[in-house]
């Protein structure tokens with residue numbers, strides 16, 4: 001487990017090689033095994049493979065451009081009505097499970113934060129909702145780009161270890 005965790009890295013360049021339906025299903029299943037507050041499981045995952053939709057998702061903000069290149073984009077959402085307090089943490093747990101499962105399958109991924117508006121008031125969530133027909137009460141936590149890495153990537157060392165405290169700060 002620690003090897004899989006340590007070797008994961010954010011991949012932002014993808015080859016043309018397709019991601020199989022089996023791999024997509026395993027990644028989604030890994031997400032659906034996440035823990036959630038009160039076991040509400042308020043999440044939804046939209047699997048986007050369509051070229052035109054991915055090209056539009058790539059424009060959602062300036063750090064999402066590679067969604068046009070990755071053969072799959074997972075859109076991880078949370079039902080704020082079902083769990084107004086924990087939906088965000090629940091979605092984060094789903095996302096990390098999916099990143100790790102994809103890495104285990106030899107696939108590259110990148111977590112692309114969507115939730116909220118930017119400093120100029122541009123509503124990234126509304127853009128994604130409108131594009132994919134997501135209902136208004138569903139919050140959009142993140143996109144996950146996914147595909148075969150174009151080249152070998154490098155993971156970062158763990159840290160900062162000085163932020164680990166024992167028996168108090």
Ligand SMILES: Cc1cc2nc3c(=O)[nH]c(=O)nc-3n(C[C@H](O)[C@H](O)[C@H](O)COP(=O)(O)O)c2cc1C
Pocket residue numbers: 008009010011012063064110111112113155156
């Ligand atoms: C909440 C969150 C939002 C992120 N948003 C983006 C993003 O919009 N675009 C991007 O390229 N990377 C994004 N990342 C990836 C981080 O930049 C990356 O995880 C970090 O630099 C550490 O690198 P590593 O994932 O290779 O360990 C995001 C990560 C998190 C957890």
